[in-house]
Amino acid sequence: MxxxxxxxxxxxxxxxxxxxxxxxxxxxxxTAQKPRCVVAAESKFYETINAGVHRGAHELAARSTVAFEEARAKVAKLVGANSEEGQEEIVVTPGATGGLNMLATAFGNASLGRGGEAAKRFALKPGDEIVVSKAEHHSVLLPFQELAYRTGATLKWFDLTDDGRIRSDTADEVITERTKVVAVTHISNVTGAITDIAPIVKRAHEVGAIFILDACQSVPHLKIDFHKMDVDFAAWSAHKMYGPTGVGFLYGKRELLEALPPANFGGSMVELAWMDKPAEYMAPPERFEAGTQPVAQVVAAGVAADWMREIxxxxxxxxxxxxxxxxxxxxxxxxxxxxxxxxxxxxxxxxxxxxxxxxxxxxxxxxxxxxxxxxxxxxxxxxxxxxxxxxxxxxxxxxxxxxxxxxxxxxxxxxxxxxxxxx
CATH class of the missing domain: 3.90.1150.10 (Aspartate Aminotransferase, domain 1)
Structure with a gap:
């Protein structure tokens, strides 16, 4: 008990x-409040091992990197994702909004021909369709609405029942052979209604569309297994799962992350850079984690994930x-x-x-x-x-x-x- x-x-x-x-x-x-163990973890990081990750040769940098990657694995375990080296499926983002915008931007880059042959599955053009719902948070609606504007794709949406549930029963009608992206919320932040995503995921995959889940309200409240749910991508924020602000996570099937072109550019995400030809980017998740990471916050989010699993x-x-x-x-x-x-x-x-x-x-x-x-x-x-x-x-x-x-x-x-x- x-x-x-x-x-x-x-x-x-x-x-x-x-x-x-x-x-x-x-x-x-x-935003959820934070238990003492999460507050203490962030403070302890700054007091004991504060250093940049994946780039330093000194002891503090090594310890910081280990703590950062261990936290990534803890978060992966909470949501049923891979965390083995070389198979990581969790990308650190500034939050769910950052993760969803990163996806929309990456799809836009693929639509411009970036990422090569593998990225063509994410490319959109006039006549293609992006499907959302009327229940979406603006952090889902607006990035994909803008993606439709940039690529000439058509934005469509699921309607709602009288009590505000997404009409999953209309998946076969709303999602067509022209649909390339489907992005819907798992749980509405207004109605609290849990979406029956199974028929939507099934239909999306039948037509070859990418399925994206807004998991902001579900990761803190439900037992989640993204593998069993067969979603392609999912985004959520640490601060709603009793973790720190300023950090979130993007889950992606490994084969999709490997094919997706980057959306943000800078340090720590590039293998080789030249003046006269395009750079060669690192494998995921590093490919999507340009710049200095919010290491202390990620470490504390890992503690929050373990704390939730222990309860x-x-x-x-x-x-x-x-x-x-x-x-x-x-x-x-x-x-x-x-x-x-x-x-x-x-x-x-x-x-x-x-x-x-x-x-x-x-x-x-x-x-x-x-x-x-x-x-x-x-x-x-x-x-x-x-x-x-x-x-x-x-x-x-x-x-x-x-x-x-x-x-x-x-x-x-x-x-x-x-x-x-x-x-």
Whole structure:
């Protein structure tokens, strides 16, 4: 039996009051808080072995490189990816946004003829199709929308069900023989709905398309195995999986990473460079990791990955499901409407809601006055809000440190919102 009250005690930031109330943090979909072991790992790195990786001959550089690569392997193990030398499938990125933009840029470079024969599978031209969905975070939508503009490809999208789920059942219609890229979210950061990606992946591969998964909201909340899911690429951020900010990861099937041309250029990613002919680039993942790496953050992210695995993702999922069921009771509060599925099945504890007659910013400030941190706005996902006839919403999202009592407090405070604003 996992003692979640003990786990909560590993988060020192929660031991404070906000506006005279004990802090209740329900904004983990934006960024999760960090356990002491993660904070200590980053600090210890700077105190003991701080040095550049893959380039120095001195002892600190060697130790730093070992720590960096061991962390990469820990992250790979969390998501079911290869971590053996020469078979690595994890690329370090500045975050999920950086990883997705890197892919879109690399596909654009392939479309210009860069990368040779092997990269032609990523090239796009007028008449080709890129498929996304209305549920996408802007970090998925915009890079691939821009890729379509640059290459002349057509952008298409999956529609949503009434409760905001991606219409996976229409995969055979939306994805055609002209489709070259499919990029969709695993879990919406607005509705919390888990996408049934299996039929989308199957159809994408039937027509020879590349499938890209936004795994930002799934890696911190679900047991993930990218090999079993058969996705081609996946991106996510460390700061949502209880790790540091400023770093993320891109998973790619090894054979695809080997064929993909680089998107960023500079030190540490080139084998040979000349003045009068193109450079020869390193094998992946180094090919995609130009410049100085965020080594301390990667090391700390590796600690976060191990910490999550030690708790057990099945245990984490069960705990959060209980919290989610309590949070969803906010849909029963008069004047409140949950934006997304109102049952806990096939969703996580990301619960967005609209309050009749009260602006989301006012709702958020009312919650903040009670010491409860929630998110307000469009959550960088405007199309899904338009699907529900909204411009913005208020969002409460769970983490491993939340309790049933905290979820009940959210619902109780919700009951006071409309009376306070005299609606």
């Amino acid at each position: 996992v003692d979640f009250s003990r786990i909560r005690g590993e988060f020192p930031i929660l031991d404070q009051e906000i506006h005279g109330h004990q802090l209740v943090y329900f904004d983990s979909s934006a 057990g993702m099945e245990n984490l999922m069960a705990h959060e499901r209980t919290i989610t069921e309590e949070l969803l009771k906010i849909n029963d509060v008069p004047g409140f409407r949950v934006i997304g599925p109102v049952e806990s099945k096939d969703r996580i504890g990301t619960v967005s809601f609209d309050v009749d007659g009260v602006h989301p910013h006012d709702v958020g400030q009312f919650f903040d006055a009670q010491g409860i941190a929630v998110r307000v706005g469009h959550h960088c996902a405007q199309p899904v809000h338009r699907h529900f006839g909204l411009f913005a919403s208020t969002r409460a999202s769970t983490g491993i440190y939340n309790t049933v009592d905290e979820a009940r407090k959210v619902v109780e405070v919700a009951k006071k919102v409309r009376p306070f604003f005299k609606v």
